[in-house]
Amino acid sequence: MLTEHLLTAWNDLVATVTDVLPRIVMGIVIAVVLVLTAKFIRRMTAMACRRAQVDKLSEALGLSALVARLGVRQPASEWIPALVYTGTLLLFAQTGATMLGLAPIADSIRAFFSYLPNVIAAIAVLLAGSAAADFAGHAVRRAAEDSGIDLAPTLGSVSSALILFVTGIMALSQLRIDTEMIRIVTICALGGIALAFGLSLGLGSRDVTRNMIAGFYARKVLRPGDTVTVGERTGTLVMITPTQTVIALPANEEVAISNSIFLDSGHFDYVLKGEAE
Numbered sequence: 001m002l003t004e005h006l007l008t009a010w011n012d013l014v015a016t017v018t019d020v021l022p023r024i025v026m027g028i029v030i031a032v033v034l035v036l037t038a039k040f041i042r043r044m045t046a047m048a049c050r051r052a053q054v055d056k057l058s059e060a061l062g063l064s065a066l067v068a069r070l071g072v073r074q075p076a077s078e079w080i081p082a083l084v085y086t087g088t089l090l091l092f093a094q095t096g097a098t099m100l101g102l103a104p105i106a107d108s109i110r111a112f113f114s115y116l117p118n119v120i121a122a123i124a125v126l127l128a129g130s131a132a133a134d135f136a137g138h139a140v141r142r143a144a145e146d147s148g149i150d151l152a153p154t155l156g157s158v159s160s161a162l163i164l165f166v167t168g169i170m171a172l173s174q175l176r177i178d179t180e181m182i183r184i185v186t187i188c189a190l191g192g193i194a195l196a197f198g199l200s201l202g203l204g205s206r207d208v209t210r211n212m213i214a215g216f217y218a219r220k221v222l223r224p225g226d227t228v229t230v231g232e233r234t235g236t237l238v239m240i241t242p243t244q245t246v247i248a249l250p251a252n253e254e255v256a257i258s259n260s261i262f263l264d265s266g267h268f269d270y271v272l273k274g275e276a277e
Contacts (some may be wrong), residue, residue, distance in 0.1 A: 030099065034092035042085035049077040067127075122174040129167025133160040151242075207260070211243040215259035218245065230257055 049055075058064045058076040072079055094109040141156030165186075172179050219240050222228070226237045228247060233255065235247040244256045 026099075030096045034096060035089070038085055038088040038092060041088050042081045045084045046077060046081040049080055054080065118174050118176060122171040125171045125174055126167060129163060129170070133163035133167065136160060136163055207258075208243060210263070211259040214262045215240050215242055215245070218259060218262045230261055 054076045055064075058067075064076060067076075067079070074082075090109055090112070094106050094113075097103075097106040097109065137156040137160030140159040141152045144152035144155045169179050169182060169186075172182070222237055222240065224237055224239055228235065228237050230247065233247065233249060235249040235255070238246040238248050238254060240246075240259065243259060245259055245261070246254055246256050248254050
């Protein structure tokens with residue numbers, strides 16, 4: 001009885017190996033052929049990139065700078081063939097899995113290829129948003145510096161951060177990730193920040209805000225070296241900070257006066273340096 005069971009198990013094992021072995025051999029042969037074919041395609045792609053001078057073209061179009069934001073430091077003539085090689089391998093793997101009857105593997109690779117356009121779109125959105133954030137940040141900073149605002153770097157950084165945040169939400173939407181909760185939290189956070197900013201300007205820091213506004217317009221009229229009279233004090237203007245004006249008096253001393261004095265009629269007068277001479 002035991003001998004019959006052992007003989008049956010051995011026959012089943014031999015039948016299984018005999019059935020699977022040809023498929024294993026065929027899979028190995030197909031894998032080797034597909035890998036060699038993918039390497040040949042990679043070599044041909046690299047040769048075409050070198051002949052087309054893809055590196056110079058990507059530099060001229062700004063593609064290298066955009067790709068570098070993703071951490072890719074290699075030139076385009078290297079990462080493009082590598083990308084083609086990887087995509088070809090995946091495509092061949094799907095074909096080989098279908099030929100060998102490995103439906104789960106083939107379906108997984110097929111699902112990846114169907115989702116790949118969303119990944120490409122998300123990456124494109126991130127690259128475009130990053131470039132737009134840098135441009136907006138520099139533009140805001142230059143405009144603020146030209147206007148004499150001392151917080152120009154901060155304003156530029158905030159502008160860039162806001163654009164990057166919006167870009168991140170758009171990229172998540174391209175990946176089919178629900179961003180409704182992020183939108184709700186963002187709206188609540190922005191509403192709270194706006195309310196706090198309004199209350200701080202209207203109550204807690206209205207004097208500081210008044211000084212900053214007065215100093216902003218004073219810098220458009222006055223220049224260091226102008227002769228100014230504030231009340232009973234007459235001196236030479238040294239500088240105008242965001243909240244205070246520094247004046248050098250004839251007694252070799254300097255005084256700091258709040259910029260809000262410029263808004264008080266009857267307490268301020270000035271004579272341009274050229275006119276005083």
